Amino acid sequence: MTELIVLPARTGTALRLAQGQRLKIVNTHGTQVVDCWALIPGDPQEHMSMPHSRNAWYRLVPRPGDPLVTNRRRTILRLEEDTSPGIHDTLIPCCDLERYHQLGVQGHHDSCAENFAKAVQPLGVAMLPPSPLNLFMNVPIKANGALAVAAPESKPGDHVVLKAELDCIVALSACPHDIFPVNGADSTPRDVAYAVLDR
Amino acid sequence: MTELIVLPARTGTALRLAQGQRLKIVNTHGTQVVDCWALIPGDPQEHMSMPHSRNAWYRLVPRPGDPLVTNRRRTILRLEEDTSPGIHDTLIPCCDLERYHQLGVQGHHDSCAENFAKAVQPLGVAMLPPSPLNLFMNVPIKANGALAVAAPESKPGDHVVLKAELDCIVALSACPHDIFPVNGADSTPRDVAYAVLDR
Numbered sequence: 468m469t470e471l472i473v474l475p476a477r478t479g480t481a482l483r484l485a486q487g488q489r490l491k492i493v494n495t496h497g498t499q500v501v502d503c504w505a506l507i508p509g510d511p512q513e514h515m516s517m518p519h520s521r522n523a524w525y526r527l528v529p530r531p532g533d534p535l536v537t538n539r540r541r542t543i544l545r546l547e548e549d550t551s552p553g554i555h556d557t558l559i560p561c562c563d564l565e566r567y568h569q570l571g572v573q574g575h576h577d578s579c580a581e582n583f584a585k586a587v588q589p590l591g592v593a594m595l596p597p598s599p600l601n602l603f604m605n606v607p608i609k610a611n612g613a614l615a616v617a618a619p620e621s622k623p624g625d626h627v628v629l630k631a632e633l634d635c636i637v638a639l640s641a642c643p644h645d646i647f648p649v650n651g652a653d654s655t656p657r658d659v660a661y662a663v664l665d666r
Numbered sequence: 667m668t669e670l671i672v673l674p675a676r677t678g679t680a681l682r683l684a685q686g687q688r689l690k691i692v693n694t695h696g697t698q699v700v701d702c703w704a705l706i707p708g709d710p711q712e713h714m715s716m717p718h719s720r721n722a723w724y725r726l727v728p729r730p731g732d733p734l735v736t737n738r739r740r741t742i743l744r745l746e747e748d749t750s751p752g753i754h755d756t757l758i759p760c761c762d763l764e765r766y767h768q769l770g771v772q773g774h775h776d777s778c779a780e781n782f783a784k785a786v787q788p789l790g791v792a793m794l795p796p797s798p799l800n801l802f803m804n805v806p807i808k809a810n811g812a813l814a815v816a817a818p819e820s821k822p823g824d825h826v827v828l829k830a831e832l833d834c835i836v837a838l839s840a841c842p843h844d845i846f847p848v849n850g851a852d853s854t855p856r857d858v859a860y861a862v863l864d865r
Contacts, residue, residue, distance in 0.1 A: 512793065512794050513794070516759065516797075517717070518716070518757065518758060518759035518797040519759045521757055521758065521813065522758050522759055522765070524813075525812060525813045525814070526810075526811050526812050526813060527757075527807070527811040527813065528811055538759070538794050539764065539794070540762070540764035540765060540768065558717065558720055558726075558757075559717060559720065559721055560715065560717035560718045560721055560737070563739070565738065565739035566721070566739060569739065594711065595711050595712070595737050595738070598715075598717040598797070608726070608807065611725075612725050612726040612727055613724060613725050614720065614723075614724045614725060614726065615724070
């Protein structure tokens with residue numbers, strides 16, 4: 468078992484995965500949302516796409532075995548394991564400073580968009596964040612199509628494993644949202660952990 | 667009333683709208699899906715975004731008065747009128763050749779992605795199509811999160827009016843899907859019509 472690396476609360480990271488490598492993401496405290504992106508090195512146009520992935524699944528949320536596909540319909544990641552109740556979100560964009568200002572924040576606020584930009588910049592990527600796979604995020608849909616935001620239902624230590632089906636860059640952000648109960652009933656961002664597993 | 671322009675079945679178009687102009691889109695036969703995009707001239711990074719729009723509505727589908735926002739959280743269009751039952755889709759990407767090949771088509775098939783590319787190219791835009799607002803598209807969601815595809819519930823002559831809140835490029839595609847009942851129970855793409863209304 469490869470060593471787990473802590474991703475501190477409110478921060479992001481990015482790493483290169485070679486085809487066949489696996490990334491384990493652990494919801495250490497059970498209450499934390501992790502925004503996840505996958506990019507194609509050298510092609511700013513192609514990236515993991517939630518609309519195209521939903522089209523492949525004919526569901527809103529992936530289950531173990533499901534592909535995550537790009538906007539060119541290529542499988543870039545695969546959800547191999549999920550010990551959580553399987554409640555994730557593919558509908559909501561990552562948070563950004565503009566959103567926090569809309570919610571009444573004055574001045575700066577950490578955001579998944581800023582975490583994404585800072586994490587991928589050293590890898591030579593400069594783009595607005597595509598729509599992420601929001602791991603562990605709980606966005607209940609009411610019968611009338613209204614969306615809500617609720618605390619994650621995952622337990623401490625729940626994890627997912629994503630397998631790279633293409634050489635790719637994966638970016639993660641431990642979401643710094645602290646206004647709604649996105650990150651638990653106490654709206655408190657917490658650390659998570661990840662590891663690149665041996666093949 | 668400005669003259670209606672026919673958009674033939676299986677084809678696309680793109681036009682510039684100045685802030686304040688309104689675009690009327692008529693579902694002439696009631697059964698046709700129209701993929702709709704809005705772009706910022708000169709900035710290939712910013713475009714109308716369904717995830718950001720859903721975040722503004724906290725619903726899956728817009729209602730009259732709702733903003734359509736970009737991935738920089740700026741309102742680019744507004745849904746001003748909708749005489750249809752209000753069933754539209756924000757979840758599914760536009761169809762493309764890769765998708766038709768996945769569905770068993772051999773060789774070429776018209777697609778909304780190709781219509782988009784051909785329509786915006788003369789306006790100096792070269793990008794993969796962002797996730798569209800699929801006007802009149804009926805994607806029922808089951809209680810377990812499964813998605814289906816059903817025929818539109820709009821009536822012949824139903825229309826929407828979109829107001830430009832920014833100077834923008836709007837692209838439309840009369841979806842050429844003829845395999846599933848996306849475009850009516852007989853899976854037959856048909857013409858629609860549009861008009862730029864006087865301010």
